[in-house]
Amino acid sequence: xxMVDITGKPKVFRExxxxxxxxxxPETINLIRDGKIEKGDPIYTAKIAGTLAAKETSILIPxxxxxxLTNVKVDIEIVDDVTVQVSSTVRTEAQxxxxxxxxxxxxxxxxxxxxxxxxxxKDEEGQYPFTVIENIRVVRKVKEExxx
Numbered sequence: 001x002x003m004v005d006i007t008g009k010p011k012v013f014r015e016x017x018x019x020x021x022x023x024x025x026p027e028t029i030n031l032i033r034d035g036k037i038e039k040g041d042p043i044y045t046a047k048i049a050g051t052l053a054a055k056e057t058s059i060l061i062p063x064x065x066x067x068x069l070t071n072v073k074v075d076i077e078i079v080d081d082v083t084v085q086v087s088s089t090v091r092t093e094a095q096x097x098x099x100x101x102x103x104x105x106x107x108x109x110x111x112x113x114x115x116x117x118x119x120x121x122k123d124e125e126g127q128y129p130f131t132v133i134e135n136i137r138v139v140r141k142v143k144e145e146x147x148x
Contacts, residue, residue, distance in 0.1 A: 003063045009095040013144045017089040018102035020136035022110045026081045028120045033078065042116035043076045046086065050074035050109035054090050054101040061104070067094045069101065074109055082130075086110055089140075099138050106136055 024032075031037055039045075051072045058066035071091040079085050088105035090098040110133045114121075121131045 001063070003065060004096070006065065006095040010145075011093050011095055013091070013093050013142070014097045015089060015091045015140070015142040016097060016099040016102040016138055017087060017140040018099070018106040018136065018138050019085060019087045020106045020110050021079075021083050021085050021134050022113050023082050023130065023132045023134065024084065024113075024117060025121060025130050028117050029078060029081055029084070031120060032084070032117070037116055038119070039116045042113045043084075045116060046076055046109040046112040047074040049112040050086065050088055050105040053108035054088065054105035057101045057104045061100055064100050065094075065096050067092050067096070067098060067101065069098070072101070072105060074105055076109065076113075084110075084113055086113075087139075097141065097143065099141060102138060103136060107133075110136070 032042060051074055054072045058064045069092050073089045075087045077085055086106045086109040088102045090101040092098050121128050123129055
């Protein structure tokens with residue numbers, strides 16, 4: 001096992017976007033909309049967490065190269081009465097892509113939302129029968145060779 005050797009590869013512009021969703025109780029979505037989550041604003045906090053996570057991806061994923069990220073953008077929206085969607089776009093000029101950084105940003109943003117609302121999601125037995133993170137995936141990848 002080892003990292004892939006990218007020594008001879010040229011640095012080029014790269015971008016990746018990953019999305020994912022968290023399903024919550026309608027009551028929890030209403031609390032988010034009304035700004036009544038006790039821990040604070042889960043959407044704002046999740047954007048910060050996702051950005052920080054993207055920058056730490058190579059620490060979390062063993063064979064992932066550390067990359068000089070030039071931009072991380074985390075967008076979060078409530079899409080219906082039970083769903084919050086996260087979309088993370090990461091950019092760099094490097095020798096390898098940023099798909100993992102986009103995926104990590106999305107996953108950590110979703111986990112942050114779960115953490116901030118978990119007290120509202122538990123049932124009477126302390127379980128989470130309604131809460132689910134789903135469909136985390138890369139939806140766009142760009143690699144642009146520099147003009148010669």
